[in-house]
Amino acid sequence: MPDRSTARAGQAPAVAGPGDLRNVVLIGCAGVGKTTLAESLAHAAGAVGRPGKVADGTTVSDHEPIEHQQQRSVQLSVLPLEWRGTKINLIDPPGHPDFAADLRAALHAADAAVFVVSATDPVTAPTRALWRECAAENIPRAIAVAKLDIARGSLDDILTACHDAFGLGPDTLRPLFLPVHHDGRPDGSVDLLTGHTYGQADPLPDTAPARESLVEAIAGQDDTLMEQYLTGDTPDTDSLEAGMRREVLACALHPAVPTSEHGLGATELLDLITTTFPTPAERTRPAPDCDPDGPLAAQVVRVTGDAYVGRVSLLRLYAGTLRPDTRIRLTGPGHPADQDAEERVTGLTSPFGKLQRPVPHAVAGDLVCAAKLTTARAGDTVQEPGHSAELDTWTLPEPLLPVAVEAHSKADDDKLSQALSRLAAEDPALRLEQNPDTHQLVLWCTGEAHAEAVLERLRNRHGVHVDTVEHKVALRETFGTAAAGHGRLVKQSGGHGQYAICDLEVEPLPAGSGFEFQEHVVGGAVPKHFIPSVEKGVRAQLAKGVATGHPLVDIRVTLTDGKAHSVDSSDSAFQNAAALALRDAAEHAVIRLLEPVAAVGVLLPDDYLGAVLGDLSARRGRVLGTETGGPGLILLRAEVPELELARYAVDLRSLTHGTAEFTRAHLRHEPMPAALAARFTDRDG
Structure with a gap:
């Protein structure tokens, strides 16, 4: 058995160069045992005294109180481990789909992935979706079969199910280790290539059949190895290991490792990572050549808030060496090209779960944290002043669940704006909106779990309490029929009075036309200099509405007649008279309530098309058509009233078991059904 690493808890592994690094992301759905596996790896590498615990007894993956309450991760975690002279940056993003922004950041920062599947249910729909996302990034992958000690099926059955579910080609998925059972429980394993044994x-x-199958898979892609294999001359172990590494780096082979909650597979997986996965210099990226002596080029992976040191930015270095007191330049979507954001790196730390351990420097390929970079945002490029190395960023999930909030008290209201600004800077998946129509403060989140995490951070990190309220959509009013209105303002209270009379004709316009104002006054009944006052008064009433308090749109208003007084008429008087005339016209017309309609695109596996179509129909949606969205995927396009989309992000995920995603964009306003409009009219009235 290989020797255990000599790393000790509390110390950051030393790195000589990119060749001594492996950046590995753990990918898996919530509940598969991904974080448990990460803690087992940390224990096997000697980084913690017992699985999941550091010197002070806290859990290495703990970040926030909500992670204890809900028993799930809500934030990306990094565990640097040392194994056989190699530093492994183990990146553990949350498995819940609400935190896909962290997953995509992790995929971007990693050079390889360990895809964790549960032996009890290895081929769930979310698992297949995650595999497609990893495959799209062309990341070398291995599979860790978790919970093997509580599964009834054999490893071969589980891998066959994975092979079929992921749509893999022949000889693509092969076990590298076979589990050894004692009393029905896996307590050890055998390396099929080297013959090394692990555990009991x-x-x-009998490993011969499995070894032969693995050798065939490796040799089948290499002419020299295949020639040796066909002539009966079994290739030596070093050649097979080198061949397997080539296939893994080319994403042509995915080795599988059996694991359990009792530590099986941890040592085996560490060996696999160090011997088979790529170094940072071996991954093809739109970035510099991973030269530690070159100009600095790095990227902000994640920004978090710390109660003691403030903002902490996790950086992935692609070139150069970063040291404390270095001047850096930040570029990205949040930094205008003509406003370079230059800052100074004060101190560097190596993250270990929620802990930070000081390091003297970081080299190309490594992950490191820098504190107090006040303008840093996830996805920003970090470079030396005077050098240009813009790095591609990752696609963020669109936040589509609206959560309307109000400050719980005056004291909370005073702190709310600053607290939300800080949270938005740390969380790229959170979008803040101060809706000008409904006057609501809306937090756009990716789902309920994300919303809960945001509200918990507001309470516990910033001491701000908010109340959630019903989210309102921006309705509109319009005239359904033409009508005339008369506005008369005659007041005398000593001195100058108020006198203005307006006669208006109002007629509806086609949807989207907006507002038109005309005047057909004959004989100067309304002096020319008061006509702009009439239009101003009409526009002011448009903003207030005439029936339900929603803005009035798509009408033409014509001033036809009126009267003025040489002394008592004024700008203010004609504004008020015009508003009275518009309201009077509304009393003699049919007023229609308009609701916003969104253009919706749903990307989903074809298995769920029927269920999604039925659900959209129940939401008053109009399906425009479908088209191919990729292998086994359908892109469905529809128009759906925005009133029906408030919880669609949650409901669609439930309906498709987390495999579908959708986009929405405001399209237009159109008349609301009379029965529904009546309910709004009664409520607003």
Whole structure:
């Protein structure tokens, strides 16, 4: 058995260069045992005294109180481990789909992935969706089969199910280790290539068939190895290991490792990572050549808030060496080209879960944290002043769940704006909106779990309490029929009075026309200099509405007649008279309530098309058509009233078991059904 690493808890592994690094992301759905596996790896590498615990007894993956309450991760975690002279940056993003922004950041920062599947249910729909996302990034992958000690099926059955579910080609998925069972429980394993044994591997099982299958998969892609294999001359172990590494880096082979909650597979997986996965210099990226002596080029992976040191930015270095007191330049979407954001790096730390351990420097390929970069945002490029190395960023999930909030008290209101600004800077998946129509403060989140995490951070980190309220959509009013209105303002209270009379004709316009104002006054009944006052008064009433308090749109208003007084008429008087005339016209017309309609695109597996179509129909949606969205995927396009989309992000995920995603964009306003409009009219009235 290989020797255990000599790393000790509390110390950051030393790195000589990019060749000594492996950046690995753990990918898996919530509940598969991904974080448990990360803690087992940390224990096996000697980074913690017992699985998941550091010197002070806290859990390495703990970040926030909500993670204890909900028993799930809500934030990306990094565990640097040292194994056989190699530093492994183990990146553990949340498995819940609400935190896909962290997953995509992790995929961008990593050079390889360990895809964690549960032996009890390895081929769930979210698992297939995650595999497609990893495959799209062309990341070398291995599979860790978790919970093997509580599954009834054999490893072969589980891998066959994975092979079919992921749509893999022949010889693409092969076990690298075979588990050894004692009393029905896997307590050890055998390396099929080297013959090394791990744990309690006595007596040894018959490994010949599995080894032959693995050798065939490796040799089949290499002419020299295949020639040796066909002539009966079995390739030596070093050649097979080198061949397997080539296939893994080319994403042509995915080795599988059996694991359990009792530590099986941890040592095996560490060996696989160090010997088979790529170094940072071996991954093709739109970035510099991973030269530690070159100009600095790095990217902000994540920004978090710390109660003691403030903002902490996790950086992935692609070139150069970063040291404290270095001047850096930040560029990205949040930094205008003509306003370079230059800052000074004060101190560097190596993250270990929620802990930070000081380091003297960081080299190309490594992950490191820098504190107090006040303008840093996730996805920003970090470079030396005077050098240009713009790095591509990752696609963020669009936040589509609206959560309307109000400050719980005056004291909370005073702190709310600043607290939300800080949260938005740290969380790229959170969008803030101060809706000008409904006057609501809306937090746009990716789902309920994301919303809960945001509200918890407001309370516990910033001491701000808010109340959630019903989210309102921006309705409109319009005239359904033409009408005339008369506005008369005659007041005398000593001195100058108020006198203005307006006669208006109002007629509806086609949807989207907006507002038109005309005047057909004959004989100067309304002096020319008061006509702009009439239009101003009409526009002011448009903003207030005439029936339900929603803005009035798509009408033409014509001033036809009126009267003025040489002394008592004024700008203010004609504004008020015009508003009275418009309201009077509304009393003699049919007023229609308009609701916003969104253009919706749903990307989903074809298995769920029927269910999604039925759900959209129940939401008053109009399906425009479908088209191919990729292998096994359908892109459905529809128009749906925005009133029906408030919880669609949650409901669609439930309906498709987390495999579908959608986009929405405001299209237009159109008349609301009379029965529904009546309910709004009664409520607003």
